[in-house]
Amino acid sequence: MHGLDFRVLGPLEVSIDTRRVPVAAGKQRVLLATLLLSANRFVAVEELTERLWGGDPPRAPRGALHTYVTRLRQTLDPLAARGGDGPIRTSAAGYGIEVSAGGLDLIRFRDMVGAARTAGERGDLPAESDGLTRALDLWRGPVLPDVRSDSLHRDVVPSLVEEHLRTLERRHEVDLALGRHDRLVGELRALTGKHPFHERFWGQLMVALYRCGRPAEALEVYAEVTKSLRNRLGVRPGHEVRDLHIAILRDDPRLSSTPPEGEL
Template identity: 55%
Template sequence: MNQSLSFNVLGPLSVEIDARPRDIPGARQRILLAALLVRFNQVVPVDELTDRIWGTTPPHRPRRALHTCLTRLRQAMAETDDQDDTALIRTTQGGYMIEVRPENLDLARFTELVDSAHTARGRGDLTGEFRILEQALALWRGRALPDVQSDSLHRDVIPQLHERWVSVLERHGELALKLRRHHEIVGELRALTFEHPFHEPFWQQFMLALYRCGRRIEALMAYADLMVRTREEFGVEPGPRLRELHLAILRDDTTGFETPTDSAPKAAS
């Protein structure tokens, strides 16, 4: 495989050749490429790919239609594939598979880094884990594949990727607080509470970071803001851990909130 070819799915879909963008025309070709990349180095069944591309209105002869779509995708990347149809996307009896190395796909690098962070945590190296997770998060350019028009992909796959991303963000925040790097993450946590207005772990981290930065009133204001939101939207109070933190900040003693919770992102199986 040509080492100059790289793919990105942790954000808008993109293909690069020698760091130069390569256009992949055609909505179906883009869906096919994305569907293969999110299952990199695995055989993706024909039925699954058909569902990703055509949804509830599959073609009369799905395998033939899929082959046509694949041919066009290969043609779009022929310059980097050295005209060898088997060099990048393999056809098997059960379906199709794209073969990529971690350095050629951001999702593969992300997966490797999360595994490495898990290993670092296992040996008690929280600083190493923190630095590795920073590298993993730097690969994300927003939500995965917002420009790929596949209801099936956004229903079945993208939510899982998003949950992995949120899990790593949460663990990164926990480690930053544990390592006394609260000054560095206040702005990031403020943005996260805006983007995920009802994800309570981000609010807890935000309040604690503000408090540790000597911004106690702002921490209490953040809790008041969340309380208004949860009451208006759901008619409930924030969860018990947040209520406990609120009382701890009122008492000016957050001792019980010094240790990260056990929510490290899992290593890939």
Template identity: 50%
Template sequence: MRHASLQFAILGPLDVRRGGRPIVVNAAKQRIILATLLLSANRVVLAEDLMERLWQYRFPRDARASLQTHVARLRRVLGDGHDGPQTIRTSPGGYLIRVAADDLDLLRYRCLLDQACRAETVGDLAGEARLLREALGLWRGAALADIASDSLIRDEVPQLTEEWFRALHRRFDVELALGNHAEIVATLRRLVLKHPLRERLCGQLMIALFRCGQQVEALKTYASVSAVLRQEYGLDVGDELSDLHRAVLTRDPALATEHGWHRSLARRAP
């Protein structure tokens, strides 16, 4: 009987399953190899790059042989190649992991974002919002949260985090355009508390609160984020958020429309 395919998740702690049953990969170096391969799924990762992830340029004398041993052990832990093709394959110069989009959360996430972009292109905001919600729902915490590799955390996680923020900002822009301000207030509150340096999230929360008839709460949100920036980082809020603060103070009519300030923020924020 052929084994079910392996499923992998790296948008959070590493998770490996076969047929819904977890497979525990305990060895730190095997986890680093697996995470590195999954970040470049279906593409060859050079042996030198894998060795860098494992040993940070302080390679042992027998580094290549040691890498081969760790890969072989990882294959055994995964049951890779039993009654089916190998998922981790040796290629000239390195290794690759062959994974279908539905079997790796990162690939599924990016596929959903591509679909959301196509929905945006044809003006299907409701479809775009649904796809963005589904994509963001794949995240279970910080990417590679339990992988003990300084170089992976330094080189890969910031890019993944920025991808997440871009999708998150776009989702809330679309929700605001659809008039779903009441539904996103609680989520935005949590995110602003967790990420006070993300001024665009603060702006989106201010707009949502204002549209819910909570002008004072919107102003309090601004004051809170402004205080954190000034007291902890010695920074002032940016021009966009300052402009939004004035608009809330004066009850600018543009804030009540789908082409109001959240569109402006979307254009100008990174």
């Protein structure tokens, strides 16, 4: 395959043998990012046009798109492994980019999460936690902040962010089951500040505090999330967080035991 390494879990990066390769032109960056988010599949011309120009395409979008594909090839093809073709592919279905399993951080992330979950399914929770932690370490910040495409950030990026949050949730759940609650309090406090409407993190913070012998602080967290949701959205916390609040008030002994998968 190619000696190229691509990264999309943060700013867009291209490198070969640890050497960064600049992709300076804005439209080329949008094109490359769009292809990478559908790596090893073809992306229709209509979708690429939407990602590049939104609701204001040029008069001849296919010709303009072809020009950008040609320029991207000129950047990437010379970097391909000796004797190999460049990574950009063309078909009647549109355009695509071919990457190896290790050549894109998004693919590595998903493979690592899958392997971690397999370890968890066979009962090896420490291995699952370690695997999820390594996968999460691949994220370098917000997804593609340096790629200017309203369409991409509206239609594609939110699902990646949700995938990241679900993985964080699962790693917290595993660590709570392993009795690592003391390690989680600081991280969960930061996450509730960054994602104030993500109730799962609030609930996990309440559990972590309770298991650290700090039930009063856990109840303060419930008051905080209740106030935040009421003031910002006009709603109450969901039933899971409300039930957790009642369990803390009752000092429910089940809170000190390993929670079933999928529960707080």
